[in-house]
Amino acid sequence: MPRFAANLSMLYPEHAFLDRFAAAARDGFKAVEYLFPYEHDAKELAARLRDNGLEQVLFNGPPGDWAGGERGIACLPGREDEFRAGIEQALRYADVLRCPRIHVMAGLVPEGRDRADLRPTYVANLRWAAKVAASLGVNVLIEPINTRDIPRFFLNRQDHAHELLGEIAALNAQVQMDLYHCQVVEGDVAMKIRQYLPTGHVGHFQIAGVPQRHEPDVGEVNYPYLFDVIDEVSAQCGWEGWVGCEYRPAGATSEGLRWMKR
Numbered sequence: 001m002p003r004f005a006a007n008l009s010m011l012y013p014e015h016a017f018l019d020r021f022a023a024a025a026r027d028g029f030k031a032v033e034y035l036f037p038y039e040h041d042a043k044e045l046a047a048r049l050r051d052n053g054l055e056q057v058l059f060n061g062p063p064g065d066w067a068g069g070e071r072g073i074a075c076l077p078g079r080e081d082e083f084r085a086g087i088e089q090a091l092r093y094a095d096v097l098r099c100p101r102i103h104v105m106a107g108l109v110p111e112g113r114d115r116a117d118l119r120p121t122y123v124a125n126l127r128w129a130a131k132v133a134a135s136l137g138v139n140v141l142i143e144p145i146n147t148r149d150i151p152r153f154f155l156n157r158q159d160h161a162h163e164l165l166g167e168i169a170a171l172n173a174q175v176q177m178d179l180y181h182c183q184v185v186e187g188d189v190a191m192k193i194r195q196y197l198p199t200g201h202v203g204h205f206q207i208a209g210v211p212q213r214h215e216p217d218v219g220e221v222n223y224p225y226l227f228d229v230i231d232e233v234s235a236q237c238g239w240e241g242w243v244g245c246e247y248r249p250a251g252a253t254s255e256g257l258r259w260m261k262r
């Protein structure tokens with residue numbers, strides 16, 4: 001089985017956020033990811049990780065005005081200074097949390113704008129982010145996200161993400177391959193794992209049941225089959241990453257983890 005990381009932004013809603021580290025450790029997780037650490041002191045988060053024997057394997061760069069509906073600003077012309085300040089803040093947290101990868105959310109295509117017009121800004125921002133992150137040994141990840149969950153999101157498909165990596169042209173820029181989004185947008189998930197994982201350009205997986213985004217054993221995707229594919233291809237290409245459990249538990253989180261005990 002792959003190595004699973006608990007997404008503390010979605011799992012354990014029964015607990016306050018800072019108590020979720022201990023809850024995940026009690027359920028046997030050795031790693032966590034979450035959206036945004038920024039409302040917490042980095043040292044407090046590092047203490048939760050240390051006290052519970054957990055690795056921080058991913059978090060997101062600042063997304064812009066999340067409450068106002070923004071989902072990243074990397075594709076938005078005129079926001080470059082804010083973007084750079086956000087990446088520098090994220091890297092300060094990554095240093096304290098010893099987190100090796102940051103998900104840089106692309107942002108929404110503004111009404112009346114064409115996605116293609118935003119591509120140069122997006123590529124320039126990700127090139128800059130990768131360059132500064134490389135100095136700290138941190139990878140920057142880009143994630144295709146479906147437009148049912150996030151209408152107008154800039155990046156939706158795996159092939160587009162890998163094309164953009166070619167333009168960003170940074171060894172530490174990789175794709176965050178969320179299999180939930182991949183199934184919603186494209187399907188043919190197993191073959192896309194076989195196509196992209198051996199390239200070395202997949203930095204992280206995430207999973208959730210489709211279509212409800214509950215546990216992976218609730219819905220149309222045969223995750224045991226996909227876990228075997230990830231294990232098989234990882235063994236062939238030496239991939240040693242993590243699979244983030246980015247789903248909304250249908251009931252109590254711990255009881256819902258039966259899918260992990262295969």
Ligand SMILES: O=C(O)[C@H](O)C(=O)CO
Binds near residue numbers: 035181
């Ligand atoms: O929603 C997702 O799948 C992303 O992983 C995220 O970081 C939040 O939108």
Ligand SMILES: [Mg+2]
Binds near residue numbers: 143178206246
């Ligand atoms: Mg995701």
